[in-house]
């Protein structure tokens with residue numbers, strides 16, 4: 332979490348940073364680590380800005396320059412996501428200072444903007460920091476003027492509220508806790524050592540995204556015939572044989588394999604939700620049918636075995652919905668990682684297939700007909716089980732994440 336105070340609104344018109352405050356959060360908990368400096372802006376303080384933060388030219392004149400604290404700042408933020416309120420404003424100032432120090436700029440895709448999060452959640456506003464503190468009953472009595480460190484601390488509390496309290500993972504267990512000097516509980520992520528990459532930087536760079544026009548010599552897309560799943564859509568094999576692509580067809584922003592894999596993360600996120608929809612459709616069909624189909628003395632819904640099936644289906648659906656809901660909140664707050672999506676895709680598709688099979692059974696012989704949606708869902712889910720990362724490979728990805736051991740090649 333970070334905040335800045337400045338001499339004005341526009342770093343490109345000579346306005347400068349006068350204060351930076353950052354606090355570290357891990358899994359939504361303040362660790363007690365912070366970074367805070369007042370800075371000499373090497374210029375007079377305009378009256379308007381002085382009214383906002385109370386930092387005078389006199390007070391700042393013996394403070395360090397940004398260049399003096401630049402390394403310390405970069406070491407503090409590392410490669411963590413950067414959370415701020417109206418984050419582009421602060422980033423503009425920090426990047427202007429970094430440019431002066433001839434250091435690499437901080438990238439926009441590292442930013443999480445709490446103003447955007449708040450606007451999405453409370454479209455009617457108001458969503459200034461003060462308003463959000465009031466909304467969440469956060470004590471602002473210390474805030475007589477703007478101050479970067481205090482505002483970053485307040486924003487940390489707002490952020491935790493906006494992103495669904497203090498759990499940033501899917502699991503509810505195994506969070507080791509300790510007490511920091513300030514008496515705040517710090518939660519440390521159990522993150523295994525990153526594994527050494529198996530491909531070199533040059534090889535990674537050699538993977539680029541291209542637009543291949545239909546009709547390019549050497550490119551064919553023969554249709555896969557005789558499908559019993561996803562029959563409404565055409566599935567084709569993509570064949571590239573001596574297929575030369577001009578350099579102008581490179582997608583300029585694509586970097587290595589990261590670009591296609593990022594798209595897949597978004598698609599799999601959607602699949603995790605879509606699988607729940609298929610499961611609900613199967614469940615509803617089975618419930619309706621079971622209440623109408625009379626065998627022996629009563630509708631089959633009145634028999635304990637059928638009720639057990641329906642209850643278990645609904646329970647699994649509710650669990651999958653919660654997984655998706657939590658994932659969505661993590662996505663909103665910028666902490667969702669591919670491995671989280673793997674867990675949701677893997678679980679929810681398998682759950683939906685299980686529901687489809689159970690529901691098909693409840694419908695007896697009618698279950699195999701196209702008069703009901705179940706068999707269609709079941710067949711389609713067989714594709715979903717395989718595409719966008721197979722069930723098995725997602726299992727291996729999660730296994731690697733939690734053990735630190737790569738089972739792919741073993």
Ligand SMILES: Cc1cc2nc3c(=O)[nH]c(=O)nc-3n(C[C@H](O)[C@H](O)[C@H](O)COP(=O)(O)OP(=O)(O)OC[C@H]3O[C@@H](n4cnc5c(N)ncnc54)[C@H](O)[C@@H]3O)c2cc1C
Pocket residue numbers: 560561566714717718719720721722723724727738739740
């Ligand atoms: C209808 C449909 C549409 C598709 N659309 C697209 C698309 O638009 N774009 C696209 O790129 N792809 C698409 N695919 C392809 C899909 O992503 C692949 O089929 C899938 O990744 C599996 O690859 P494969 O078929 O080569 O199976 P294989 O990789 O040969 O795997 C076969 C089996 O072995 C398992 N397996 C593989 N490696 C391991 C291991 N190390 N340990 C244990 N088990 C392992 C797999 O999980 C699977 O069960 C589509 C597939 C279907 C069915």
